[in-house]
Amino acid sequence: MKKLLFFMAVAATLLVTSCTNTINEPGSRIVSVYLTDDPMFHRPDMPWLRYKSVNLDVKAIQYIGKDSIWKDATFTEAVYNIKMLANGDSALLSKINIPSGEIVRHIRFVLGKSNSVVLSDGTTKQLIIPSKSDSSIVVKAREVAPTGSYSIMLDFDIARSIIRDRSGNYILIPKMRGFIMECTQSIEGFILPRKLLTKVFVVNGTDTVSTLSDTLRMNYFKLSGFVPGSYTVKFMPVDSGYVTLSKTVTLSGHNRAMLGEVKVTH
Numbered sequence: 075m076k077k078l079l080f081f082m083a084v085a086a087t088l089l090v091t092s093c094t095n096t097i098n099e100p101g102s103r104i105v106s107v108y109l110t111d112d113p114m115f116h117r118p119d120m121p122w123l124r125y126k127s128v129n130l131d132v133k134a135i136q137y138i139g140k141d142s143i144w145k146d147a148t149f150t151e152a153v154y155n156i157k158m159l160a161n162g163d164s165a166l167l168s169k170i171n172i173p174s175g176e177i178v179r180h181i182r183f184v185l186g187k188s189n190s191v192v193l194s195d196g197t198t199k200q201l202i203i204p205s206k207s208d209s210s211i212v213v214k215a216r217e218v219a220p221t222g223s224y225s226i227m228l229d230f231d232i233a234r235s236i237i238r239d240r241s242g243n244y245i246l247i248p249k250m251r252g253f254i255m256e257c258t259q260s261i262e263g264f265i266l267p268r269k270l271l272t273k274v275f276v277v278n279g280t281d282t283v284s285t286l287s288d289t290l291r292m293n294y295f296k297l298s299g300f301v302p303g304s305y306t307v308k309f310m311p312v313d314s315g316y317v318t319l320s321k322t323v324t325l326s327g328h329n330r331a332m333l334g335e336v337k338v339t340h
Contacts, residue, residue: 129191134147138180139179161295182210228251271287300325309338318339318340321336
C-alpha cells in the first residue's frame, strides 16, 4: 500500500461559538461517525446524474485522540451505495467511546478494492484507485467540540471523486469534508413543482455545499454544515442548467432553517 494519503481539513467556518473545548470534563462520551453525500457542483454536465449507484468498499474506520496514535474504531466492513445517502440521509459507521476530556482529532476512512459505479444503462465499472495513491482518506477534526457526546458527519463528494479517463476507465480519487453536526446548522425545504429535479447550492467562501432535490420525497432538499450567518441559496433546474432563483437565508442559534415550499421556475 502506498503511503500518500488524501488530507481533507474541516474548514474553520464550520465551527460555532457554542462548541467549546472540553478538556476538563470527567467520565466518558460517545463520538458517532456518519457517512453522507452532497453531490457538489463542479462540472456543468453533472456526470454523477448518470450513475445509478456509487459503491464504496469501506474496510476500516480509524481515529486519533489525545495521544496522537491511530486506533481502530468499532466497525463492520461493508459496501455503501453513497448515492442513497443524500438530503439528510446518512449511514452510521461507528460509535467511538473516548474519555470526556478528549476529542477525536482525525478520522481515517479506509477503502478496499471492490469499489464500483453502476451507469445509467446498468453497466458496472470498477472504480480504480491510482497506483501512486493510498486507499485512505484522512479527515482532520477541529480542536474544539461540544460538551457530552457528539457526532461527526463525513461528507463524500461524488462529483470531484470520480473521473472518467480517455480510455474509458473510472478513476476514484476520494474527496471528503467533515463537520460536527451539533456545531453546525442546515438549510432545508421542498421544491415546487414536485417533479422538477433541481440543483440547490450555497457558495460558502472557497467551498460549495450543494445537493440535488429528491423527487421521490416531495422534492425535498437539505444542505448541512453551516455556522450562523447570512447565505445565498441558489436553485438551478437540471433540465435548464441555469440558476433561476436565489434566496437569502439567515442562520441564527437554531440547528436548522426550514424554507418550506420553494417555487422554482424553469
